[in-house]
Amino acid sequence: MARYLARRLNLFFATSLVLFVVMFSVTAKFPVDHTVALTGIHAPTAEEQASINEAYRLDKGQVSQFIAYLEQRLSGNLGISVTSQNPVFNELTAVLSASFELAFVAGAIALLLGIPLGVLASLSKHKITQHTIMAITLTGYSIPVFWLGLSLSLWFGVRLGWLPISGQINLLYEIKPVTGFLLIDILLWDSRYAWSAFVDALQHIVLPAVTLAVLPFTVVVRITRSAMMSIMEKTYIKAAEARGLRTYTIVMRHALPNAFIPVLKNLGLMLGAFASYAIVVEVIFSWPGVGAWLVSGIYQRDYTVIQGGILAVALIIIFLSILIEVLHTAINPLSRKELYAAH
Amino acid sequence: MPLLDIRNLTIELDTPHGRVKALERVSLTLNPGEIHGLLGESGSGRTLLAKAIMGIPGHNWTIQADRMMWDGQNLLDMSTKARRALMGSEMAMIFQDPISSLDPTIVVGVQIIEAMPENKALPWWRREQDKRKTARQWLHKVGIKETQKVMSSYAWELSDGECQKVMIAIAVANQPRLLIADEPTNSMEVRTQAQIFRLLSKLNQLHNVSILLISHELENLSLWCDRLSVMYSGQIMESGPTADVIAQPYHPYTKAILDNIPDYSNPELHKTMMQTLRGSAPSLQHQPIGCRLGPRCPQAQKHCVNQPKLSHHKDRYFACHFPYYNEPSHDEPLTKS
Secondary structure (H helix, E strand, C coil), rough: CHHHHHHHHHHHHHHHHHHHHHHHHCCCCCCHHHHHHCCCCCCCCCCHHHHHHHHHHCCCCCHHHHHHHHHHCCCCCCCCCCCCCCCCHHHHHHHHHHEEEEEEEHHHHHHHHHHHHHHHHHHCCCHHHHHHHHHHHHHHHHHHHHHHHHHHHHHHHHHCCCCCEEEEECCCCCCCCCCCHHHEEEHHHHCCCCHHHHHHHHCCCHHHHHHHHHHHHHHHHHHHHHHHHHHHHCCHHHHHHHHCCCCHHHHHHHHHHHHHHHHHHHHHHHHHHHHHHHHHHHHHCCCCCHHHHHHHHCCCCCHHHHHHHCCCCCCHHHHHHHHHHHHHEEEEEEEEHHCCCCC | CCCCCEEEEEEEEECCCCEEEEEEEEEEEEEECEEEECCCCCCCCHHEEECCCCCCCCCCCCECCCCCEEEEEEHHHCCCHHHHHHCCCCCCEEEECHHHCCCCCCCCHHHHHHHHCCCCCCCCCHHHHHHHHHHHHHHHHHCCCCHHHHHHCCCHHHCCHHHHHHHHHHHHCCCCCEEEEECCCCCCCCCHHHHHHHHHHHHHHHHHCCEEEEEHHHHHHHHHEEEEEEEEEECCCCEEHHHHHHHHHCCHHHHHHHHHHHCCCCCHHHHCCCCCCCCCCHHHHHHHCCCCCCCHHEEEEEEHHCCCCCEECEEEECCCCCCCCCCCCCCCCCCCC
16 A cells, blocks of 8 residues: 555646646747746846846756756746736645635535435436436537636526625625644634624635536536446445345445445546636636636736646646545455556 | 245346246246255256245346235235245245355344344344354354454355355254255365255254255255256246156256266266257247257157146146156166167
8 A cells, every 4th residue: 555655646646747847848938038927027027137147047058957946946936926026825725725725616516516416316216306407517528618607696686686696705894824724724813703704705616616506516416326326236235135134224335435436536537627627616606716817827827826726726636536546445345456466 | 824825927028129928937836844856957047936936036027927925815915024034034045145145345244143033022222142152152153163253254254065054054043944955065074064954954853944946956956955946948847756756757958967977887888978958048038939959858749838837737737748657767878789
C-alpha cells in the first residue's frame, strides 16, 4: 500500500512538473514584455529590473530560467496583479475558499440527492417512475449551464424575488475572515446579527449551488442506477437474499458499497467538466470565486492573474483526480487485488 | 405430508431470441427428513429449479405451477416478505459458484456473522460476540482450520474450496428444515468432499434436515441419497428410491446414465465402445417438443412428440411412453457381442 501511495505521489509531482513546463513556455509567448508577464510590474525602475533579472535569472539560459521560475512560483511568489497591484497569491487564497465553498455545497447536493434517487430508480418496479427519473436526468444532463443559471436567476431572483442572484452575502454584513470559508466564518462571528447573516449567506448560495449541482447530480443518478441494476442481479445479492436478509440491509450493506465504486470513478472523470462549469456559474452569479476572478483577469489582460488562476485550478484538478483514485482503491478491495498481483 | 410438493412447475425465460421454456412441467416431492438427489447434466435446469424453490428468481423469469406446497402452504401465494422470512430460517441454499456468491467488498467474516442466528436469551450487547463465536464453531465444523484468518479475508483471497465451505457454514448455521445443496463439493478435493457429505448426512440424521442434493455424479448421489430424481433438459425423467432406480431403471435416460458407468468387473468388456446416447443435449433455444429426450432416445417412437405425463408405479415415478417396465433387471448390455 505504501508503495502504491508513493507511486501516486510521484504521478502528482510528474504531472505538476509538466504543467509548470507548459506554463513557463507559454509565459514567454504572452504579447507583453517578458518581465511584465512574469511579475506584473509595469515599467519597473532600474533597481526593480535588476532584482527581477536576478530572481528570474533572465540573463542565463532557458533551463536556468526555468529553475528560477520554479523556485519563485513554488515559494508562493506569483507576481502582482497588473490591474490591482496586489500580490496574486493573496488574491488567490481569498477567492479559492469561496470557490471551494460553492463546489462543496454543489457536490453535497449532487451526492446526497443523486445516490438515493439512483437507488430508487433502480429498485422501482414501475416503468413510469423509472422512465420519469431517466427523462428528468437526461433533460438535466443536456441543459446548457449558462442558460440554466440565467433562467433560474430570472425566475427565482427577478420574477418571484425569492432569492438573491449575485454575490456571496449582502454587503451590509462585514464578516471578519478567519478560515476564509464564509459560512464557517459567520458561525464563528460573535455578533447578534450572526444568525441573520448566516441565513442571508445560505440564500445567496442556493441558486449557484443548484445550477452547478445539476450536471453531477444527473450523472450520479444515472450511474448509480445502472450500477445498482447490474449488481442486484449478481449472485452474491441472490445469496444474501437466500440468507433471509431484509431488502434494506441488502441494499445498504451489499449493493450500495459496490455501486458506489463506479460512481466514484466517474466523479473523478467529471472533475474537469465540473471545474469549467463552476467558472461559468461563478461569472453568471458574480460569485467571488476563482472562476469569476480568472475571467475578469482574462478580460483585463492581467497576465499574472491568468497564470496564477490556471496554475491553481490545474493543480487542484490534478490533486483531486489522484485523490479520488486513491480513495477508489481504498474503498474497493477488488482493485487492491491487482496491487497484490493476485489473480 | 411431504415437506415440499411441486406439481407441473414451468419456468419460462425471456431471452433476446424470444421466450424459452427452461423447465417444463417439473414435479418433485420431498419428504421430511430425506436426502433427495437431483441428477442432471449441467444446463438441465437443476439450478433454476433450486432457485425457484428458494424464491430468488431472475428478473426475466416467468414461473407457473399447479402447486408449490411448502409444509401445507402454497409458496406461490405467499408475499415476498413471508417468503423472505422463510429463507435463511427454514430453507437454505448452498450455491454452485462459491466465490461470486460472496460480496467482494466485505470481508468474509462479516457475511458469516450476518447469517448467524441470534441468541435471544442473551442481553443484546453480548449477542454480536456470541454470533462471532458460533460462526467460528461452524467454520470449524465444515473443515476450516484457520477460522480467524478466513474470517478476515476477502472472498477473492480464498480458494474455491474454502469459499464453498464458508457458504456451507452460512447455509447450515440456521439449521434449516430444507437445505438445497447445488453441487456443494464440485471444487473440493476428494477427502473434503467426503467430509462435507458426512456433515450433510449428520445434519440430516441428527437435526432432521431434509436435503435436496444437486449433482451430476451418480456415484455420490447413490451413496448418500434416499431418493433420486433424474432431470434432462428441464424435464423430470424419473424419480424413485435410489436403490430401486439403480437396480432397475424404467426410463431410457436413467438406463443410459447407468450404462455410462464403466464396468471393470468383466474383462470381456474392456476396450468396447462406451455406452452413450447419440448426439448431445440440445441448447436452450432449440428444445424438441414433447419428450425432450426424443431425438436421442433409443426407444423413441412417433408418440413421443407428446410430453409423457408423470406416471407412477408403486413408489416410483417416470415420464416415458415406453418405459423399461417389465424387462428383467439384469439386462445384457447392448453392445456386448
